[in-house]
Amino acid sequence: MEYQEAKEKFISTWGSLGTLWGINKAMAQIQALLFISTKPLTTEEIMAELKISRGNTSMNVRQLIDWGIVNKELVAGERKEFFTTEKDVQELARIIAKERSRREIKPVIKILQDVSGIKDDGRAETQELIKQTKALHELAKTADSLLNKVVDQKQNWLTKSILKMIN
Amino acid sequence: MEYQEAKEKFISTWGSLGTLWGINKAMAQIQALLFISTKPLTTEEIMAELKISRGNTSMNVRQLIDWGIVNKELVAGERKEFFTTEKDVQELARIIAKERSRREIKPVIKILQDVSGIKDDGRAETQELIKQTKALHELAKTADSLLNKVVDQKQNWLTKSILKMIN
DNA sequence: TTAAATTTTCAATAATTATTGAAAATTTGG
DNA sequence: CCAAATTTTCAATAATTATTGAAAATTTAA
Incomplete structure (x- = not known):
């Protein structure tokens, strides 16, 4: 199994597992993506990686922040918001x-x-x-x-x- | 709170909780009904109590049996099937x-x-x-x-x- | 065996939940 | 303050999941 395949498998498994811990698919997949990312991601990057809309991304990232699992990150000289998840x-x-x-x-x-x-x-x-x-x-x-x-x-x-x- | 209200509250709470342990509403409600019943119930009785169709009852009782939570009970002189759930x-x-x-x-x-x-x-x-x-x-x-x-x-x-x- | 009683199946439909996308609101650099 | 960049909201729509109901299958009493 190559990196890309393993990554997709992890994100999709984690996504369908979302229901098990009471959150929806997109929310779980965003969390999974951030969890294995080596750097903070923007809304644009999340949209592109998961092929989901801006609205969907915005609402689910917000919910993850409400859960206390995802945080906004400020990047110097950048206007966009960057997101990270708890890594531990x-x-x-x-x-x-x-x-x-x-x-x-x-x-x-x-x-x-x-x-x-x-x-x-x-x-x-x-x-x-x-x-x-x-x-x-x-x-x-x-x-x-x-x-x-x-x-x-x-x-x-x-x-x-x-x-x-x-x- | 009276018996009838308490009973309905319990069944509906248990039903919406179903998703928490990974089963659907009707399935959880049937289990809840059997759980507080003083006697084995028939399909007819379950349908009437929960106001759900025969097909729905049949499929969900079957799934509960697959889970090992509900059992068929044989009642002497009765042709219909009776169901009970694990009470402990x-x-x-x-x-x-x-x-x-x-x-x-x-x-x-x-x-x-x-x-x-x-x-x-x-x-x-x-x-x-x-x-x-x-x-x-x-x-x-x-x-x-x-x-x-x-x-x-x-x-x-x-x-x-x-x-x-x-x- | 037969036929009535009972249960199961499953295509059609309803209900629920998730997603989109564009308009509105907000934020920020200049 | 202004306007461009960015985020949020939410009505419309799509996707998913649950439920019905009646026909088919099965069971059983006689």
């Missing part, structure tokens, strides 16, 4: 996990809490709803907490030691 | 994590391995691609391994002890 995979994982927790997991935990907290009127249906959503609530809280904690360990010693522990 | 949240999480690992994470790990394994021709671009995809490859392997191991602990003692450890 640990830090990238940390940012993504935190955002997904905040945007998606936390709100669901809140709803599970509300639903599982309804008054027990003695009916079997009500009791089953309470029991099952309570169990989900507990699971979601534990998983969210674990995710946040694992990902917070900057040097990643924890993950390594856990893996050692259970191997 | 730990086991449910285990099944879902395993399936996602197998269907999505493992194939990506393979591609990252391939891409990061291209020949180093000395160009800066090639070296950056290799370096970055190698880092992602390592991260993905570790995360996948950790996920599978955490979720495999049936009694969940591991998660509890890890949480204790890092609190």
